[in-house]
Amino acid sequence: MAQIKEAATIGYMYIEGEGTVGYHEAPIPQLFIVVEGEGWVTGENQKRIPIRRGEAALWEKEEWHTSVSETGMAAIVIQSEELHPETFMERKVTRLDKLSRRVTFL
Secondary structure, three states, X not given: OOOOOOOEEEEEEEEOOOEEEEEEEOOOOEEEEEEEEEEEEEOOOOOOEEXXXXXXXXXXXXXXXXXXXXXXXXXXXXXXXXXXXXXXXXXXXXXXXXXXXXXEOO
């Protein structure tokens, strides 16, 4: 369990098959945790990185990114100025670009 001093928002989103969350800027650090399905995400370099159930993407504040699924994907999204997932979960990191990371739960 993680404890933070700053406010956090936690939401659920479902991206339908052939759906896209268009290229946009993260207002604050954002953790996108895939709980069902699969798709792909990008960071600022717009390189497509596959993502599936049990994996997550972390975007830093002001980082531009996209999330897409051809078959449907459900995700929990956590946002906070004090978001540091490495403090509360083990991870394997793949660089999306200079700031973004993909996290695989072990």
